[in-house]
Amino acid sequence: AQSVTQPDIHITVSEGASLELRCNYSYGATPYLFWYVQSPGQGLQLLLKYFSGDTLVQGIKGFEAEFKRSQSSFNLRKPSVHWSDAAEYFCAVGLNTNAGKSTFGDGTTLTVKP
């Protein structure tokens, strides 16, 4: 069965600093990969997704992620964090063999210091 690991439960960065959130997956083939963001009291919103092609994908709000097959990783990055980026971030895997199943990581909570 597929799995998703987000090694960092909580990350704190200063406003204006760069950010990298880690995501590792376990799956026998190349999955579809997603990053979602959840602001307090809200549902999840898609930041970006990877299906195939260019391994560096751009998303909304200035985020990007890079798919590295050799490392089974899909890390999320942002060059300069804004206070409004404080939220919980989820990496997720979808399967090309079963479009119905979805697996989410446990999430990483981002705190932004002024």
Added chain:
Amino acid sequence: EAQVTQNPRYLITVTGKKLTVTCSQNMNHEYMSWYRQDPGLGLRQIYYSMNVEVTDKGDVPEGYKVSRKEKRNFPLILESPSPNQTSLYFCASSLYGQGNGELFFGEGSRLTVL
């Protein structure tokens, strides 16, 4: 406005009292899914539906039922709720499924079972 609507948003109930959480989407999506979110556990898939009258179990289906009689609606039924079903529940929809695209989430339903 494209949206996924869940009701109720907040509910406190007692053990054994049947309840239904409704979910409706106005985007003509074929795929709908239910998740529960618990601290430190991320989102876990309960049930999903690829289309009308087609439902399947996710990772944690025990104690839940679903039905998909109409394309827009996907209610989650707790026949005999227990305290371990206290959680934050999210409904999501997608055009064809997590394996094919973005999930759109409702704002969540916080359920407390006493």
